[in-house]
Amino acid sequence: MSGDGAPGAESGDVESGDVEAGDVEAGSADRLTRVLRPVRAGNGFEEALEQILQVLRLGLVERGGRLPSERELAGRLGISRVTLREVLKVLADQGLVESRRGRYGGTFVLPGPGAGGGAEAGLRRRIAEVDVEDALRFREVLEVGAAGLCAEDGLTGRSADRLRAALAATRDATPADYRRLDTLLHLTLAELSGSPTLAAQYAAVRASLNDLLDRIPLLVRNLEHSQQQHTALVEAVLEGDADGAREVMREHCAGTASLLRGFLA
Template sequence: MPSRPRSQPQAAKTGGKPAPMPNAAPEELFKTVSSSRVSQVIVEQIRLLLKEERLKPGDRLPSERDLCVHFGVSRVTVREALRILEASGLVEIRVGARGGAFVTTPDSRQVGEGLATLLSLSPLTAAEVTEARLVFELGIVPLIVERATDEDIEELLAMCDEHIEAMEHGDYTMEMSADFHIRVAAATHNSAVRMLVESFHGPLLMSLRTAHSVEPRMGKRGSVEHREFVAAVAARDVPKATATMRAHLERTAARVRAEGGDPGA
């Protein structure tokens, strides 16, 4: 994944004067460390300070030189720790005379990417993924029906039309099905729900492809059910939307079991 561009310092808009320096984190917060994995110990110490709110977004960490002194380590070790924190979205490195390492908070995209990596490395079965979808996707239906905006419904209907056309031309893919379910989750207007569904993209595709291997024509019925679901949401009909989504997911679950992905089947 390409690295994020580093932010440039900004000057105040009035009078051409530079903006005041952010509050620097108190130096006494940091403790000397000694370990075979020193950089990771530094990372964990700073994460703990964030959790305890002794460090807050916007705080500027001491300079690399000062951090070396406080932690009792080399500059190479401090830079490695800062790279880990930056990759985690906990620190932003700014360049220039007024630059440095600034505490920030990770956005949902970064958190979701981290979860997706963990899920992709886990020994999940298609049956487990489908079972989790039944619990989660059915659980958010009432929120979708309540909160979906006219724009959400228009975009979902447009996706359905596009997918049905792709089906007619033999171009429909399981990625399209996964994209629909992710867009449906976005209609909850709940960042945590959207983040979780986006992080589940890889396992979701795996389960869909397993079901598709059993029934290659499954996308045709699925595309119709997608449209029926959106119509129920537009009508603000929770029972209908829930019943449609349940039938949709249970058909996928049945095909996954037929593939032998369910050890209890």
């Protein structure tokens, strides 16, 4: 889970290129304050990634410029430096930042793949055709409602077996097959809610979301976190804990929303 310890919990680590906060221009630091804020415990990795992506997308640190030190970023976000390094690794893997060692090292902003090119422009046009916020809100309403209905009705027998089997399939899925099986798990929950209309509406909104999800990277840390939430969700549903099922699903939807906003906003 993303429940991190206090920032600096890994204080025994030696951070290459760690700089004092005073090395960051005052104006830049002020701008970052408007974007970077402590994340919620449930989706620490996803929300931290969303916020730093916002910093990059907004150009709050110029290309070639250096991000604040790991110590400062972890403090602003309220996460451990271990989690922050996982976030920075994702950004490096996407060609958005580069870590340099040495006295004048740190994490530096790169132009990013396809910046300003036709492929990037085409992607932006396709994304603009979808109202991401509306899709995310509608998805949350449907999924939270479905989770509560399933728990309140009390799934037993064949219905409970279907839900357990769908969960097991996601647990054993390869990265290439994960999103398809993740979709089937969520569709199963919607179908078991007892409302054909809800299930049909969810299928439609999930199709739109999958189109968006296919445009962002598949992150191992996020998959592990999602599986923990899936397990907690199924347990709550099968135990008849409607409030617990709704809360887990709400948090799960929020994690996905953070990733999509971060990469696509």
